[in-house]
Amino acid sequence: LRGPQDAAFDANARLFERAQRSIPGGVNSPVRAYRSVGGAPRFVQRASGPYVYDAEDREYVDLVASWGPALLGHGNPAVVDAVKRAADRGLSFGAPTEGEVELAELVRARVHRDGRSPIERLRLVSTGTEATMTAVRLARGATGRSLVVKFAGHYHGHSDGLLADAGSGLATFALPASAGVPAEIAAQTLVLPYNDEAALRLAFERHPGRIAAVITEAAAANMGVVAPDDGFNRTIVDVAHADGALVIMDEVLTGFRVHAGGWWALDPAGAVDVDLLTFGKVIGGGMPLAALGGRASVMDLLAPLGPVYQAGTLSGNPLAVAAGLATLRAADDGVYARVDAAADRVVAAVGSALSAAGVAHAISRAGNLFSVAFGLERAPRDYDEVRAQESWRHPAFFHAMLEQGVSLPPSVFEAWFLTAAHDDAALARVEEALPAAARAAAAA
Numbered sequence: 001l002r003g004p005q006d007a008a009f010d011a012n013a014r015l016f017e018r019a020q021r022s023i024p025g026g027v028n029s030p031v032r033a034y035r036s037v038g039g040a041p042r043f044v045q046r047a048s049g050p051y052v053y054d055a056e057d058r059e060y061v062d063l064v065a066s067w068g069p070a071l072l073g074h075g076n077p078a079v080v081d082a083v084k085r086a087a088d089r090g091l092s093f094g095a096p097t098e099g100e101v102e103l104a105e106l107v108r109a110r111v112h113r114d115g116r117s118p119i120e121r122l123r124l125v126s127t128g129t130e131a132t133m134t135a136v137r138l139a140r141g142a143t144g145r146s147l148v149v150k151f152a153g154h155y156h157g158h159s160d161g162l163l164a165d166a167g168s169g170l171a172t173f174a175l176p177a178s179a180g181v182p183a184e185i186a187a188q189t190l191v192l193p194y195n196d197e198a199a200l201r202l203a204f205e206r207h208p209g210r211i212a213a214v215i216t217e218a219a220a221a222n223m224g225v226v227a228p229d230d231g232f233n234r235t236i237v238d239v240a241h242a243d244g245a246l247v248i249m250d251e252v253l254t255g256f257r258v259h260a261g262g263w264w265a266l267d268p269a270g271a272v273d274v275d276l277l278t279f280g281k282v283i284g285g286g287m288p289l290a291a292l293g294g295r296a297s298v299m300d301l302l303a304p305l306g307p308v309y310q311a312g313t314l315s316g317n318p319l320a321v322a323a324g325l326a327t328l329r330a331a332d333d334g335v336y337a338r339v340d341a342a343a344d345r346v347v348a349a350v351g352s353a354l355s356a357a358g359v360a361h362a363i364s365r366a367g368n369l370f371s372v373a374f375g376l377e378r379a380p381r382d383y384d385e386v387r388a389q390e391s392w393r394h395p396a397f398f399h400a401m402l403e404q405g406v407s408l409p410p411s412v413f414e415a416w417f418l419t420a421a422h423d424d425a426a427l428a429r430v431e432e433a434l435p436a437a438a439r440a441a442a443a444a
């Protein structure tokens with residue numbers, strides 16, 4: 001994979017070559033491999049605030065933020081201290097801890113609107129994949145039904161049933177689904193176009209009494225950002241509930257990032273009556289932690305109270321809980337105001353740089369999350385519209401930014417992530433880099 005940009009064959013490229021001899025593709029999660037942009041991925045040796053440092057110790061303004069968790073910026077001292085103090089008390093006990101109770105209470109208190117919270121119970125797991133997988137099992141256990149509805153371009157982790165048309169890495173590598181998923185399992189998932197009320201109603205008309213749940217990203221952000229149409233989340237709830245199906249709102253990416261209470265609390269169409277929510281990323285502040293929560297009548301079907309089994313040796317790990325607690329406690333209104341303002345500033349700069357270079361584009365947003373679609377006139381509303389963009393402009397744009405010290409998500413199908421640590425100096429560097437990158441995109 002030595003591209004022209006690896007001409008120097010630097011420490012990153014050497015590490016990548018070595019990595020590929022013992023790790024499939026040299027990476028432990030596919031989009032890290034830079035496959036769609038080319039070249040050797042930057043191996044990160046450390047990160048601080050808005051910056052990451054590669055194997056050559058080059059500094060980049062980081063707009064990946066660990067794909068979401070680093071809301072406060074990298075290495076936030078309060079979070080790191082909390083983890084160190086937790087480590088001094090032991091790494092893992094396989095027994096309940098007070099911190100887990102505090103975190104459940106804090107999540108309930110934060111995900112709150114108009115005097116109510118959709119979260120009566122919360123269970124901690126280690127990854128977003130586990131959270132959504134368990135939520136689906138729980139919905140099936142609660143309803144005695146098998147089918148699950150998901151939307152094309154929505155990513156809910158890599159459990160078998162949720163990998164069809166799943167956006168994110170699959171979109172990056174143009175895979176409709178994953179090999180290794182039995183047809184019998186794939187057949188239990190109905191994939192619908194997003195923001196399409198008619199398709200949703202039709203699915204329930206065709207399969208009355210057979211759909212256990214609709215799972216939806218609270219605001220889609222794994223095919224680039226595609227916010228729900230105003231009121232679409234409410235429509236999902238109304239249509240599903242009318243048939244006795246549950247609604248799982250996946251806030252792994254949006255939760256505690258777009259707002260203190262996630263998209264559920266921010267949605268301009270108001271609070272909706274979802275049954276289960278899933279969280280990940282920010283809730284663990286950079287440590288492996290995720291959660292599912294919801295109505296007690298459903299959540300209490302989980303073992304040990306009920307017949308739906310779920311467990312985890314490292315679930316509620318004390319270091320991860322300490323990081324999550326410290327992150328959420330620090331994430332006050334001021335933090336969200338800073339992240340929102342940083343996003344506003346970058347959105348404005350991207351738009352004017354691309355316009356000045358004559359590159360047609362649409363910037364789609366959901367709160368402080370956004371993504372850039374090349375060649376579109378308006379923000380895409382579903383996966384087909386997302387895929388109609390001129391994605392081939394992205395590698396040139398990406399590498400021009402990287403050469404100027406700005407690390408973007410290495411796929412056009414991913415959101416850009418700002419943090420509260422993106423200060424004026426970091427944002428100014430992004431602004432300075434954009435015009436040349438926009439020209440590179442125009443020339444691509």
Ligand code: PMP
Nearest residue numbers: 127128129155156157252253280
């Ligand atoms: N759901 C959503 C909405 C996500 O964005 C992700 C991760 N990008 C997941 C689930 C899966 O989380 P994890 O990678 O922690 O398994």
